[in-house]
Amino acid sequence: MPELITLDPAGDPAAYTDALVKYAAGEVPGFIIPGTVSFTSAVLVRFLRKLKIPYEDIWYRHMYDPGLVTRWMERRELPYLEYQVADGCNMRCSACSHYSQLVDGPGLLDLKETEKGFRLLRGFFDNICLIRVMGGEPLLNPELHKYLRMTHEIFPQAVLEVVSNGILITSMSEELTETMKELDVTLYMSYYPAMKGKDREIDDFLTRKGIGHKISEMAEEFFKVTDLKGGLDPAAEFFSCSWRFCNMLRDTKIAACAYPFLAHYFNDYYGKELPESGEVDLEEEGLTREEILRRLDTPIEFCAFCRQPGVPVPWTRASGKDVPLEDIAIVQ
Ligand code: SF4
Ligand code: SF4
Numbered sequence: 001m002p003e004l005i006t007l008d009p010a011g012d013p014a015a016y017t018d019a020l021v022k023y024a025a026g027e028v029p030g031f032i033i034p035g036t037v038s039f040t041s042a043v044l045v046r047f048l049r050k051l052k053i054p055y056e057d058i059w060y061r062h063m064y065d066p067g068l069v070t071r072w073m074e075r076r077e078l079p080y081l082e083y084q085v086a087d088g089c090n091m092r093c094s095a096c097s098h099y100s101q102l103v104d105g106p107g108l109l110d111l112k113e114t115e116k117g118f119r120l121l122r123g124f125f126d127n128i129c130l131i132r133v134m135g136g137e138p139l140l141n142p143e144l145h146k147y148l149r150m151t152h153e154i155f156p157q158a159v160l161e162v163v164s165n166g167i168l169i170t171s172m173s174e175e176l177t178e179t180m181k182e183l184d185v186t187l188y189m190s191y192y193p194a195m196k197g198k199d200r201e202i203d204d205f206l207t208r209k210g211i212g213h214k215i216s217e218m219a220e221e222f223f224k225v226t227d228l229k230g231g232l233d234p235a236a237e238f239f240s241c242s243w244r245f246c247n248m249l250r251d252t253k254i255a256a257c258a259y260p261f262l263a264h265y266f267n268d269y270y271g272k273e274l275p276e277s278g279e280v281d282l283e284e285e286g287l288t289r290e291e292i293l294r295r296l297d298t299p300i301e302f303c304a305f306c307r308q309p310g311v312p313v314p315w316t317r318a319s320g321k322d323v324p325l326e327d328i329a330i331v332q
Contacts, residue, residue, distance in 0.1 A: 004059055004069075006032045009040035013047065020051070030056075033072065035063030037130050037159045039080040039245035045072055046239070064127035064157045073293050077127045082258075083117075083249045085109050085147050086136040087265070091165040091192060092318040094327040095222035097243075098136065098258055099265040101318040101328070106140040111147060113251040118154045120252055120282035124289040128158045132188070139168040145179040152183045160185040166195045166215075170205045177209040187213040193220060193315055223310030226266065226274070226329040234303035241308040247296055253279040254292065259302040270325055275301030 005019040005028050022028045031048065033041045041060070048058055058072040070076065087107030089100035100107075121128075131151055138144055144162070151160060162180070166189045180187065187206055191199060199215050206213040238244055243257045250261040260278040267274055278300030280292055311330050318327065325331060 004028065004030050004032045006034065006061070007044060009033060009036050009044045016047075023053070023057075030059060032059045032061050032069060034061040034066070035077055035079060035129050037063070039130075041129075042079050042245045043242070050239075062127065063129050073297075074290060075293070076125055076289070077129060078125055078247060079129050080132070080245055081121075081128045081130075081247050081249055081254075082132040082134045083109075083114060084134050084136055084258075085114075085138045085141040085144055087262070088140060089135055089137040089165065090140065090167050091137065091194065093192065093222060094316045094318045094323065095224050095313050096328070097223070097225060098134070099262050099269075099328070100136045101323050102265045102269040103136065107136060108141050108143075110251070111143055111150070114147065114249070115150045115154075117249050117252045117254075117282060118151060121249065121254065122154050124282070124287075124292055128155050130161065131155065131158045132161045132163055134163045137165055137168070138162050139164050139172060139176075142173075145173075145176045148179055148183055148185055161188050162186070163188045163190060165190055165192060166198065166202055169202050172209075177211060181210045184212065187211055189213065189215045191216045191218050193218060194317060220315050221312050222315050223312055224328065224330050225306050225308060225310040227305050227307040228272070228325075228329050228331055230305045232304050232307060234299035234301070237303040237306050237308050238299035241303070241306070243308075250279070252282050254282060254296070255279040256296045256298075256300060257302075259306065260300060263302060266328075269323070274305055277301050 007016055007019060019031065033044055035041055045058055055073045056071065059069050060072045060075040062068040062075065062077045064077060087100060088103040088105050092101040094101060133147060148160060160183060162185055164187060169189065189202060203215065246257050248255050248258045248261060255261060255278050260276060263274045263276045266272060280295050307330055
């Protein structure tokens, strides 16, 4: 039996040509995609699917156990997962795609419910390659260190990152900096114009504390994706969307992206009715790992209202309590 060909998710697609030609000629039965610390493996699978390669011919090498190869849709590892510990944010970017600018106060999540969700998820998956703790602004949650310990205890081989806007980094508690150092958690700072010139101080602070960190390029532009008219083709938007790989856990539920969990902020604020469906209840009777993977790979209702890759707008901060609808949504 001919051997499967391994494709490097970080490779240049041009380098796949030889493998694809062999596959088309029937010389190889399929491909192995190795897990990576990001969702590049999922992006590569999307590329193969675009070429109409069936899932049966796509295999996955698990990052936590490179000897373990299963079919892609039977894998025991998620490439990426994010969860929020605070829905509110102290930056309040006008076009925040997570609707944090509409949240009143820090909007803290419940540690026990999040832990319950993680334990349920562990019943289905052995590992998650990369787990990102997001917001809102995660540093607003004084229990962040407990969340990190809990996550590490349940998924010890997962790489952990905290994503912050940077405002509170230099006032992080000793408890938090020690935990991050001990668990080797990376701090990823999204760099916005409001923080211009503070990057050096933040970099020095995190270096002094022994915390691995990355500071993004300055983001001068945001993308509005919420399209109030709706009527988009959910399958087409879902297929072209990169955020569909940003699977989110909230309490005891998981979804392909954040919108099933966050659309209610938009609806409550503007009196609209964007879909709030699409999450998978991890407590559902009879739920299997394969079924979770299948549903995370299926368009959700919100996709019909989500124009990818969006309309670019200059980065600004929301001022005051009222956020004009046109700042956050595509209204025409
Ligand atoms: S810093 Fe991030 S979470 Fe906060 S408002 Fe801006 S984009 Fe949203
Ligand atoms: S709603 Fe659909 S198109 Fe929008 S981010 Fe989520 S998966 Fe992507």
